[in-house]
Amino acid sequence: MKIVLSSNPYRDRGLRVALEARRVLEHAGAQTTLCLPFQPKKGDRLDLPRQLALSMLDKELPTADLLICFGGDGTILHAARDATLHGVPILGVNTGSVGFMAELERSELPLLAPLAHGMYTVEERMMLDVKVLRGDKVLFQDTALNDAVISKGSMARVAEVEVLADRVKVMSIIGDGVIIATPTGSTAYSMSAGGPIVEPTSRGIIVTPVCAHQLAARAMVLAPERMVTVQLPRGNHKYLYLSVDGGKAVRLAGGDRVEICRAERATQLVRLADRSFYQIINQKLGGLSS
Known part of the structure; x- marks a missing residue:
C-alpha cells in the first residue's frame, strides 16, 4: 500500500x-x-x-x-x-x-x-466540467469539485447574466453573480449566499444567485444530466470573472458563455x-x- x-x-x-x-x-x-x-x-x-x-x-x-x-x-x-x-x-x-x-x-x-x-470505504462525489466559450472557441476549461462562481469585478456595479438549462432559460440575474455548485459545494459559498444544503453523495447541479436584485431569482437544484449555460449579454462592456474551486479568476467579456455539466469522473473521498x-x-x- x-x-x-x-x-x-x-x-x-x-x-x-x-x-x-x-x-x-x-x-x-x-x-x-x-x-x-x-x-x-x-x-x-x-x-x-x-x-x-x-x-x-x-x-x-x-x-x-x-x-x-x-x-x-x-x-x-x-x-x-x-x-x-x-x-x-x-x-x-x-x-x-x-x-x-x-x-x-x-x-x-x-x-x-x-x-x-x-x-x-470510498464515497464518490460528483464533479463539474466547466468551459468558457467565445463563439465556438474554447478559451478555458477546468473541473470543479465544489463550484464555479461567476461574479462582478470590483469596478462593476452589478453583474447581468442569463442562466439556461439545455438551452432553455431558467432565470435572469441582476446582482453580484451566480454560483453553480455540486452537492459537495452546497455547504461552501453557495450556502453562504442562501443556497440549499444538499447531501454530498447525491447528484444534482445547484444554481444560486448572489445578492440578486429580483425577488424571482431563487436558488434551484437541477437534474445532474442538465447542461447549464451562463450567458453574458452581448454588447455588455462590464467584465465578469469566473473562478473554479476558488482558483485564479478568468475574465469574461460580453457575449461569452460558461457551459457547465456533470463530469464523467468523480472524486473518491475516503471514509x-x-x-x-x-x-x-x-x-x-x-x-x-x-
Missing part, C-alpha cells in the same frame, strides 16, 4: 501533523511519500525540517494507492483534479478551520492505521470515522436550527 502524504506547509507548520501520520502509517506497514501540494510562494520562508526528502505530487500520484491531504478544504480541492485523474482516493486531515471535507481532525491520527491494510453527514453539519456548522 503506497500512501502519498501531501501537507499544506502554511497550515501544518513544520509538517508536524504529516510526520506524525507517517509514523502511524509506517508502523502499520504502509509505504509513504511526503509531498507539498503546491509550489511555495517566492520568497516565503517555510518551517520545514532539514534533511527531509520531499517529492512531487505529479510524480507520485500515478503509482499511489491513496492520497492524504493535510490542511483545510482548499488543500483537498487543489488536489482533487489530479487525484481524480489518476483514480486515487483522497482522505483529508483538517489542520485548518472548518475543514468540512476532511475526514479526520489532527487529534485522530491513530485512526489512520487501518489504511495500511486497505481497510476503508474511516463512522459519522453521518448530519453529525458533521452539527459539529462544523452549529446545526441546521438553533
Whole structure:
C-alpha cells in the first residue's frame, strides 16, 4: 500500500501533523511519500525540517494507492483534479478551520492505521466540467469539485447574466453573480449566499444567485444530466470573472458563455470515522436550527 502524504506547509507548520501520520502509517506497514501540494510562494520562508526528502505530487500520484491531504478544504480541492485523474482516493486531515471535507481532525491520527491494510470505504462525489466559450472557441476549461462562481469585478456595479438549462432559460440575474455548485459545494459559498444544503453523495447541479436584485431569482437544484449555460449579454462592456474551486479568476467579456455539466469522473473521498453527514453539519456548522 503506497500512501502519498501531501501537507499544506502554511497550515501544518513544520509538517508536524504529516510526520506524525507517517509514523502511524509506517508502523502499520504502509509505504509513504511526503509531498507539498503546491509550489511555495517566492520568497516565503517555510518551517520545514532539514534533511527531509520531499517529492512531487505529479510524480507520485500515478503509482499511489491513496492520497492524504493535510490542511483545510482548499488543500483537498487543489488536489482533487489530479487525484481524480489518476483514480486515487483522497482522505483529508483538517489542520485548518472548518475543514468540512476532511475526514479526520489532527487529534485522530491513530485512526489512520487501518489504511495500511486497505481497510476503508470510498464515497464518490460528483464533479463539474466547466468551459468558457467565445463563439465556438474554447478559451478555458477546468473541473470543479465544489463550484464555479461567476461574479462582478470590483469596478462593476452589478453583474447581468442569463442562466439556461439545455438551452432553455431558467432565470435572469441582476446582482453580484451566480454560483453553480455540486452537492459537495452546497455547504461552501453557495450556502453562504442562501443556497440549499444538499447531501454530498447525491447528484444534482445547484444554481444560486448572489445578492440578486429580483425577488424571482431563487436558488434551484437541477437534474445532474442538465447542461447549464451562463450567458453574458452581448454588447455588455462590464467584465465578469469566473473562478473554479476558488482558483485564479478568468475574465469574461460580453457575449461569452460558461457551459457547465456533470463530469464523467468523480472524486473518491475516503471514509474511516463512522459519522453521518448530519453529525458533521452539527459539529462544523452549529446545526441546521438553533
